[in-house]
Amino acid sequence: MRAVTERARRIREHVLRMVHAADASHVGSCLSCVEVLAVLYSGALRVRPEEPDWTERDRFVMSKGHAAAALYATLADAGLFDVRELATYGGDGTRLVGHVAAVVPGVEVSTGSLGHGLPVACGMALAAQRGSLAWRTVVLASDGECDEGSTWEAALFAAHHSLGNLTVVIDANGIQSFGRVDDVLRLEPLVEKWISFGWEATEVDGHDVAALDAALRHVGERPRCVIARTVKGKGVSFMENDLAWHYRSPSDAELADALAEVRA
């Protein structure tokens, strides 16, 4: 687990530098899902970095596409492409586009509009089930994304078809893009909702790598929802739990302070 924690630290550093250099938004959204991504790419997902198109790979769909910097940092750190390319994030002509882009090695589906990833993942999981293929499909969605009706259409579908090869992780950091989830459109009781839709659902501390690892390796007869209780902006004290960091990019001084905290 120490290696995973180290990976998470490296991802955080990359994200902070990338977002700063590109003057980009969404750093808070990136920081909340770092542990989830670190755990996925430390063995919970069966992938081969040297063979991104390995036919039997597990498929990962990053439905919360605005946290692209976190995914790119994770993929580069895992060896899918050169870490130095991260410096091109958000620049002209880059392939590291501001929302998750499938042109990047290791990325399955381009996302950016919320509520698309899970339905597509359902189609992939259904095809795998019908074809008796062993690979799993894992989706990372945001809590705000659960506002989209397409999320619940897909939830009904996955349960009805017993897609036990499908796992959804919800990065539940409690803040969406114009307010707290509780204030905009209350989702609680969220675990119970997924269970009532026919899923296995559980909640974990989204920054506890051991708990995440256990939750993500479990496979059953029914689709599985892991609600990762996270903190928006996690890892940088002045960014934590603050809506502003959905949008703000760190200044030079803020970047230095943030990196100092992450490295400590």
Add this chain to the structure above:
Amino acid sequence: MRTEFVASLVEAARADPSIWLVTGDLGYGVLEPFATEFPERYVNVGVAEQTLAGVAAGIARAGGRVFAYSIATFAAYRCWEQWRNDVAEPGLPVIVVGVGGGFAYGVHGYSHHALEDLALMRALPNFAIVAPGDGPEARALTFDLARRPGPAYLRLGHTTGKPLGAHREPARVGEPRQACLGATVSILATGGALAPAFEAAGLLDERGTDAGVVSVHTLRPLPGTLVGRIVRDCDLVVSVEDHRRTGGLASALFEAGFAPRAPWIHLAAGERVDAVGSAPYLHAEHGIDAVSIAEAVVTGLRRRAA
């Protein structure tokens, strides 16, 4: 026309094990032949068009060639963003099948009238756009689409699909069909407007006016210069569509560089939303029935002679 579609799809699916059919809870009395023969490649997603699109895209990513079926208004409108982001951008082999283009679902009312679908789907990158005008076209074009790479929108009518005009060879995507020859007037029609166009040609023939009909079943790819060659020697060109003026057949022809020397009259459904009735009644109300087409030709020729 739906019967021709599913018969063709079943035939294609026997030869190609990657073909799937996904429906949004529609197709009663139509899709059963596919569902019973290929249950492992068939799924009804329920009344959930966003799921229809997403699941179709996901199956395509896993190697399928997917036909996604619903009523045209629901198929084209309800999940347009999903077709745009999840199918068009990656260029996946998903054929969106919209049943009841134009006024085919007449008495069901405005919610079921697909008058903007060609415009919307045509605006998507990479999508072929096909609106067969009769049964043999539906059959042949379904078969052709099943083998072509990339996404497509297939707009089916609700009619009997009886053959209209000459079918010298099976219809191919992107190749307009000269349904009947005519030297004086060329009537270009797509989808559900082919039948009234054909009927109009008959009315004109009785009056001694030599009218030809070209079925422009494919709006993308659309060979504008080829159509231009077909109508080159005519005194008048009329295009007719069971679709709003915006973004349909006439727009597609114009964008494809179709610029006939002869005057070109565009007939299309009007902007009114109130008329309800059978398709033939609605065609008359909107000025795209056989009588309206023939009248437009007569007026057009008279003006030209003046």
